Amino acid sequence: MSEAATHSATAPVARPELLASLDPLLREWLPRQRWFAGKGRPVTGFTLVSAVELLPPGAKAGLLHLLLRAHQPLTPAQGAAPQPGDCYQLLVGVREALPPRLAPALIGHPDEGPLAGRTVYEALYDPRPAGLLLEALRSRARVGELRFERDMRQEIRGDLVPRLMTAEQSNSSIVYGDTFILKLLRRIVPGTNPDLELPLALSRAGCARVPAPAAWMLADLGGQTSVLGVLQPFVQGASDGWELALRELAKGEDFAGEARALGRATAEVHTALARTLPTVTLGRAQMELLVDGMAGRLEAAAQAVPALRPYAPGLLTAFEALADLAAEGHTWTAQRIHGDLHLGQCLRSPTGQWSLIDFEGEPSKPLAERRMPQPVARDIAGMLRSFDYAAHSVPGAPGDADAPAPLIPGWVDACRAAYCTGYAEAAGVDPRTDPVLLRAYETEKAVYEVLYEARHRPDWLPVPMAAVRRLAASP
Template sequence: MLEDLLARWITHQRWFAGKGRPLDDLRIDSRTSLGALQEAELWHLVLSVRQADALDRYQLLLGLRAELPDRLKHVLIGITHDGVHVYDAAHDSSLTCLLLEGMAQGQDHGPVRFRHVRGVEIDTTQRSLVLGAEQSNTSLVYGDAYICKLFRRLIPGINPELEVVTALAERGAPHIARPYGWIETDLDGNPTTLAFTQEYLSTSNDGWDLALASVRDFYGQLDDICAADAGGDFAAESFRLGAATAEIHRQLAAAFPTDVVEPHDVKRMVEGFRRRLAWAIAEVPELAEHAEIVERAFHEVEELTAEVRVQRVHGDYHLGQVMRTPAGWFILDFEGEPGQPLDERRALASPLRDVAGMLRSFDYAAGHLLADHPDAAALRAKAGEWAARNRSAFLEGYADVDDGDAALLRALEYDKAVYEVVYEARNRPSWLPIPLAAFR
């Protein structure tokens, strides 16, 4: 039975959110044919997976073949009782061309709808390759032209990335990858994004990798060389990234509604910060020695008398979400934190939330190479120097933080670092010194 094959297979996938918990039930909610090519069929499945009280839905591109070629044996799901090989067809480039064709032509296949952005042309001759680095989604790169992100775990509603990027593109916003098309269906009566296709930045470099290269260069140079004189100095790029971030925030404020938060609501926000701090101290007791300095920062925000402007923001902003191209910095992945409800990901927030996320990312880049490093103690001063220089350059480029904002930014940074302490204690104990350093 197909459900039995899928139940045994799905718990081993990188994008499956329920690892480590028993799977109580799996059922196929919908099964839609997307076409057939070269003795292979392509089906779209929506699966419901129950684990205790949790019910999650996932999508799968299912391939069916009488014989499975060697290049696809690593994605075999199983063989049915009548000898049909079923497999994860996201890895089958001879079938995934049907996705491009569907978007280019605006096809409907039963409940699965393919759409393209008005005025674009899609080259359907490009062949796909699966990127291997992702955890929660699966991205297909078509030649050097497109990247199509399949949202494996489905949440009813329009994905914020589709919503934001198409709105920004309509305004001609810079610093985003051009959108081309998407795939959708209905879940619980809501149009729900299944996949989103954008321009593939084939000549780009990942911001995290560039920052680490700069840190590595600085650590390898003589002790009397300052960060400004090091060969791999990153500060100019940090400045440009700050300016690009400010421009994106301006474009988001123009494309979506904005609002202001009254001082009494700011106090309510700070109470949320305090609850997270108490939760984190209960889990990581060594954080308690830093509680006073954090409380002082939270109190400064409570003393603010001005309104706080809020708008749509990126929501999960760090060096891994930006790419440097010959044309400048591009910002990716506007879907927010994937594990959060859509309403929370769409919620208006201070743009300083994104600024705080990027500042924390500079600290992580500086501290990352010190984890398990034999000369970590000797290099700690250099780590602080590199982080301070690039944080300052980013803020200078952003150029939209006044004295009142500084207090809120400090509190947002501490709130982010509090979360990081718990995350690292649970998942990467050797990295725990990185967020703890934020409180010193």
């Protein structure tokens, strides 16, 4: 990493003029990115948190690593208190001109400042900057505020050819020679990120269901450390669970066998996490807080989505039933979980082995909340809802606008039953033996889906609304 290691945050990138030259370009470019969280609100300005030269903007090419806060108008839910703005990680390439192969990466042409007259672009499309990141991880480089660490037990070759994965996702991923995949987080928060913390813990526990981190990228700022990226083994030829389920549906094939195997994999991960990290017992006081949060989110969603309002009283009974059990003295165990489990977060290798990936949790939630112990029923409910989404979907299109129907009658029920059976085989406990807890978490997930689809994908709203009608009518 000698090339990058010799450059740190220097005057050209630390001056305010750098941000001034990029500001108008980023205001247009950033909101168009799939991973930008503040859609629907204009960007009013930026604050530069960190700027590091990984390659100086010389005659041929440069590479700037930026952490910057995007400032936007507040939503009514955020109130009037000042908000710091989300911090985003950007890798900005600098060239005289872009070759045609990099045209999709264009950010723009600064008119002023230290980059005036140059072309700036999303550097992850470019093999040279992408390769530089891998070399930094291999060599455990330190560049300005950036720190690259690795597990020395895993070999990382330096000749792996990088390619950017272009599928839409909430972060960015680079595959290196079908051997490793580097997930670069886009929204950066200080503290221990579960996307690194939990796979490391599972690796120490000997759990083979999660690819063990080979290297990771950190930023040390203001006495706090932030995780910027994680390099893990790439499961070559794997299908994610969502793609596989849709393929089987399109062929009219049964998916229950895969659902059962996926249930076993989920249970193995949960068991390893409970063995490795602390667990807690949730009694009446803790469950009252949990139920109050569920009820509050339901109320907020019903205010935002009028179609949800007629079903709110029925949905509320799912939470009230859980509170009643807690009042009677029932307790539950909480532990570290995946936090955002669905078919798209699971990989099936060509040999049939299922793995779980992406332990970041729901990025919209505060980091402290994502790291809290929770009942495993939350993960299980997320997967059950994912089977429902798959059954009401066809590749490239949402369910029927009025009353979405599964492509194969009974497919969802068969998958749900098989998944819970597989889970029970590995964990020794069947999630269906606690129907009140499972219904509460399914209801909470469906309410979240309604709000998400109403805001981002209105054509998909009938899918969670079908679940809402079912759950609101459930005893």
